[in-house]
Amino acid sequence: MRNLIFTAVLAFTGLFGALAHAQEYQAGKEYVELKSPVPVSQPGKIEVVELFWYGCPHCYAFEPTLNAWVGKLPEDVHFKRVPAMFGGVWNVHGQLFVTLEAMGVEQKVHDAVFNAIHKEHQKLATPDEMADFLAEHGVDREKFLSTYDSFAVKGQVEKDKKLAMAYQITGVPTMVVNGKYRFDLGSAGGPDEALKVADYLIQKERAAQ
Template sequence: MFVRVAAAALALIAPVAAGAQSLYNEGQHYRRIDPPVPTQAAEGKVEVVEMFSYACVHCANFEPFITSWKASLPEHVEFRPIPAVFNATWEALARTYHALSEMGALERLHGELFKAIHQERKPLGNLEAIADFVAGKGVDRAAFLAAAQSEQTTARIQRERELAMSYRIEGTPSMVVNGKYLVSAGAAGFQGMLQVVDYLVTLETPAKR
């Protein structure tokens, strides 16, 4: 009797599980990265990378979603934003990200940069203009320029360019889960994008923990 009941229960569960598995499909909602790219996550962690740029209006619109999503991340997920570099303006803004991070001012000015570029329409297309802007926000101008143009920052920019090529990034915002899966907003919108990321994190979690 128990075997028959269990079999019946499994028969009911199986279609639901199959539906959950097919909710997000490779090639439609995400793309597999082949070969996988090594992560920087600690042992037992799942890495989620966001490729973004302050120059990208879609990234600016995505920011409230990503901020809310980050607040509820489980402990085994490591989130790593990476500024994309597609042209000279984007490089200046990527250097800005790293310089402000090094100076301890990134958290305070991250949202301010999106606001300045996309709401206030400030022309922050080069490091000199950006230096003037961050100086107005209390950041030492000379120290900022030194950090933005340092050999360390240049090396980071080069590594991140190579990483974006390995991920085959075609636009921003894009998210990469554990170096294996690429998710963009085009297939599902911003909230849907994060739901796909959560799904892929779940797929990766058993192997990492």
């Protein structure tokens, strides 16, 4: 009997702790609830989007923490990156990312692109600069250039621009859960806390299904 009571107390304490933790996160404080939800890319799954820019030092610093978290996501959660494009080199790097995705090599060279810009101080500001760099990492140079200028890539770039506008982002890195909730590292309180906010919102959406 004593063991049963102790177990019940532990369960209640754990539940109380979870509720107390959940109450730490509030709309209008750690995250913003969008007035007009944005459709997700994979209906039936809880979508987490990271909006980023290859040239952003905060995005670069966030990568290891984010990647470790993404690697542990359950099957009902879909993670995707969307390039933020505010003009100039942001658009160039955004088109680079879309091209790599279209070619199916984004996961292979994503980290290398980040390192090239932030460690090796390469600008990768023109298609030729990108093609030369990517060729060193096993990406066909001519195929990259033709894909970069393709109608499909340019169309996706425009879709991503409209998506970022729908999310109403003003900077990066920014995360959006299920097209409804937006937050960034500043509002959340740092990289680790941002992922706790993401976990909370994922659970919130899962409970609502």
